Amino acid sequence: MDSHQRSCLYLTRKADDFLQQLLIARGWTMTVVNAPAEAIKSFKKRPYVGILDLSSGFAREQLSAVEHCLLQPDGGWVALASAEQMREPLFRRLVAKYCLDYLVTRVSGDAVADAIDRAHRMVVLNQSPPSLGTDTMVGSSDAMEHLFRNIAKVSSTTAPVFISGESGTGKELTAAAIHQNSGRRDHPFVAINCGAIPHALVQSELYGYERGAFTGAHERRAGKIESAHKGTLFLDEIGDLPMDSQASLLRFLQEGQIERLGSSTPINVDVRVISATHVDIDAAVRAGRFRSDLFHRLCVLRIDEPPLRARGRDIELLANHMLERFRDEGSRRISGFSSGAIEALYNYDWPGNVRELINRVRRAVVMAEGRVITADDLELTQWATPRPITLAEARDVAEQAAIQKALRRHRNRLNDAAQELGISRVTLYRLMGGQRIRDTSSADGDLRPVA
Ligand SMILES: Nc1ncnc2c1ncn2[C@@H]1O[C@H](COP(=O)(O)OP(=O)(O)OP(=O)(O)O)[C@@H](O)[C@H]1O
Ligand SMILES: [Mg+2]
Known part of the structure; x- marks a missing residue:
């Protein structure tokens, strides 16, 4: 729905003229209908927003016809109901199931108009890309x-x-x-x-x-x-x-x-x-x-046909679309992509384009060990810049590398390794503990990481 094409359906037993005038003043084209069947017929233009004025006196017997009307696709409804109606399960269910918002009468016309504006934005947001053929073509680049x-x-x-x-x-x-x-x-x-x-x-x-x-x-x-x-x-x-x-x-x-x-x-x-x-x-x-x-x-x-790398944010859109499609194939519930994975999706060249994206996401869904898909799961590790590390982490990595190198060079003889590293045997032993390296030299002459 274009913003300049603001059509609003007003389903009511008794139209509120003041509300109508207010909405017209806010740029809405109003279509007032008194019966659900009329609503379906009179409003061919889709998508649309609608006001469902339950407070105007719809009887319980009419609710199934109203429901039929609300079932029509591509619409967004805002309900107006009395406090009493909102206590009744039948009305509550209808509103909860089909409406984007509801207001309890008597509210100001401005509040209704604001709710209609919000509903309109939601309808626009939900508008799917053109459905072409049996498969939907995803893309908005x-x-x-x-x-x-x-x-x-x-x-x-x-x-x-x-x-x-x-x-x-x-x-x-x-x-x-x-x-x-x-x-x-x-x-x-x-x-x-x-x-x-x-x-x-x-x-x-x-x-x-x-x-x-x-x-x-x-x-x-x-x-x-x-x-x-x-x-x-x-x-x-x-x-x-x-x-x-x-x-x-x-x-x-x-x-x-x-x-x-x-x-x-x-x-x-x-x-x-x-x-x-x-x-x-x-x-x-x-x-x-x-x-x-x-x-x-x-x-x-x-x-x-544009290559995938020229489609900007569509890459992410497609990846999410495919995740949605294959989510059930994985053994665990995957909630999305890690920031590293997203970065890799954008950095990678995609020589196999959408088909390759589908395959990578599908495989990742099955292979992922966490709740999010990482660049590793997509087999795109090198396309994600590594997470920034703290100085302390950098020191740990360097320390561990130096210790392991010294130990290897001296066949795990702690005294010699410590001397080379310029520290005492006790300090080396403590650091090895800290670095999760275990002294098993007394048992089998070998040193192994604990993990
Ligand atoms: N925009 C898109 N949205 C969703 N799925 C898409 C899109 N483009 C392609 N696909 C999917 O990607 C796969 C490859 O598409 P298709 O077979 O049409 O490509 P192709 O250009 O004919 O490839 P090839 O040159 O290898 O024959 C299909 O599974 C298709 O459904
Ligand atoms: Mg083809």
């Missing part, structure tokens, strides 16, 4: 906002889209989102990984075959292109498409027709083509490994 706008733009056309981006940046997710946002969403989204299919099979995978077209073709089979009819065909790793398949694909894009292997009857197919690759396709074109005429056909609209 400038780079991702730009991507979301581009997805929205290209979704409204049927022109071919070419998606470039490093591996794991979300190219497939973007392709699916374009399909979901397009008029083709009720038809198939068919993905084919051109890199994963053996060269010899690319043709039959794409175009299908007739029975007897080749040895082993026992029955007729439709290819991927045909099965995407009226929908979207996603050609993944297009950069790996063999040269001879590039020629036939170009023909299909020009003519909108395919022929199954073993048949010469053309079949009209209506598909929207989206292609993607993580290789540098411009370089492949320059090197002659990818046909430039095909590239120009595929790349009418282009979307560049």
Whole structure:
């Protein structure tokens, strides 16, 4: 909800004109409704904030209809109730379960308006990023906002889209989102990984075959292109498409027709083509490994997927999102990331992008031994600057190192080690105790740390 689009639903049996005027003066567009069913119908614009005026006299019998109204997603409600109502379990439950705030009548109009402002802020905060396709694309950085706008733009056309981006940046997710946002969403989204299919099979995978077209073709089979009819065909790793398949694909894009292997009857197919690759396709074109005429056909609209390291705070947002998703896989309840882990998340380069982030967080959830995920758990130790240490801690570390070195050099002979260190045997012994090193030389001639 934009701040300039402040619409407020006022569900009441009897509207308070003064309150209405006050809210209008504060910039709210008011919609007054007297019945819950009316509220659902009259307020299509989402998200929204609402005043639930229980004190205006809603009967108990109406409460289930009211509940139905409060169940509508993307809203935030503030209840007005009498002190008496707030003592009744039914009303209390309704308010506690569905409302962001409540005020006990008679309060000032200003108090109501303030509560509505707060509810509005909460609704805005809770607004999820655009839900695209089956998976939600997480991100609110400038780079991702730009991507979301581009997805929205290209979704409204049927022109071919070419998606470039490093591996794991979300190219497939973007392709699916374009399909979901397009008029083709009720038809198939068919993905084919051109890199994963053996060269010899690319043709039959794409175009299908007739029975007897080749040895082993026992029955007729439709290819991927045909099965995407009226929908979207996603050609993944297009950069790996063999040269001879590039020629036939170009023909299909020009003519909108395919022929199954073993048949010469053309079949009209209506598909929207989206292609993607993580290789540098411009370089492949320059090197002659990818046909430039095909590239120009595929790349009418282009979307560049930003690498994770260019997404600023989205890195943390994504990490938290993935923690939420995999939290239950760990044996202990993890509450979040340590400050060192957060620092490492930002310092690291993420060559494998979002996919790598998912894998690291998922592994960390399982491996973590504490209640927070550390940089070690993420296997990003070197990307976190070590915690600042006190001078006393630094002295302890140096002391321990010097003692252990001297002991090693003198094969644990305390007298010699002490002499070298310039201290008495007694002092050395005491320090060894302090440093948790035990004198076991009398038992087996060896010294071991206690821990
Ligand atoms: N913005 C995002 N929010 C949430 N999950 C994401 C986002 N981007 C990518 N992912 C997830 O990251 C994983 C990798 O995404 P996807 O397979 O779309 O990447 P890709 O660019 O096609 O990778 P590759 O080049 O390796 O094929 C998927 O599990 C996907 O759901
Ligand atoms: Mg992919």
